[in-house]
Amino acid sequence: MLLSSMRNVVYGYSDVPVVEQLSLDMFQGEFLGITGPNGAAKTTVLKLMLGLLKPWSGTVTLNDSALQGGKLEIGYVPQTVASFNSGFPSKVIELVRSGCYARLGLFRKWNAEQEAIVEQSLKQVGMWDYRRRKIGELSGGQKQRVCIARALAQRPNVLILDEPTTGMDQQSRRGFYQLMRHYVSSHGMTVVMVTHGLDEASEFLDRVIQLERKESEVWQCLTTSSCSVRFGQEALLASSHPS
Known part of the structure; x- marks a missing residue:
């Protein structure tokens, strides 16, 4: 079931846009990965998807009926280890x-x-x-x-993870991905993870939002699916600028 839908979203800091005309969907009960190089506005995209940031233009729609109890309960793990x-x-x-x-x-x-x-x-x-x-x-x-x-x-019914495996060894990272897969498959939790470790995590993910810089010098945001039966064909192409 559709949990969050972004359509033609523009957002930035000060007067500089960091995402532009971005359209993406997030589904209840999926393990979603967001990846891309530094400066690709990954965390910004994540916060926009959950309504934690208000876009300059475009729409972000949250479907409360997809949530247990009809209320968004977010668990958030930022990159705060150093603190x-x-x-x-x-x-x-x-x-x-x-x-x-x-x-x-x-x-x-x-x-x-x-x-x-x-x-x-x-x-x-x-x-x-x-x-x-x-x-x-x-x-x-x-x-x-x-x-x-x-x-x-x-x-939470939605768990947000920003580079959660930082500092973990390989065995611990794999155990973590297996645990998240369990929460998604057995408990219906939606897990969204910003990561650079796509090679290790890809077998556990349902979909990947990958930000890549193309020859045009803009960011291309490509959503691909690891589960074609559930989510259909690879879809949704939008562009954004680096922060």
Whole structure:
């Protein structure tokens, strides 16, 4: 089911456009990859698709009926590993617990169900044994996995990942892609991942949005499908300019 539709979108910063006449679709329950060189406005495209940025012109339509409960619940893992320095005071389990707070509301008490969600999220990324460690003591790859666990603890229906495997070794990266594939296939989650590791991730993805620079010196945004039965033919060509 169609989750988000962008048509003829133009957006930029200050007075300089970074995407121009862009048309793309995102479907509920798919694992979508966004790739391209630095400066190709990948994160900007991602935020436009989810209505987190308002386009200068064109339309972005979110289909609430495609979402469980009719409400968009976004789990977001940005590129923030470097911000957790050696002096960061929180423990791993405290940070992951914070992912549950929005669902608890003002008057709901922490309970065994929430604790089980935190435990499951940490175990799924292989960080349960590190739950009492301080974030600042971890390696870059370990910090990244803790941030992913926090996003999973939110129980989102859309999970946004910006270069999520940074700092992970090959085995950990593959395990991560398998985990995301499980959430999409078994739980109907929509996962959108900005990545440079397309060769490794492609077998797990349903579709890829690839930004490439052509001879005309503009960005060509080509959407291709790994699952032709579900999503049909390769489609949707639009152009954008580098940021």
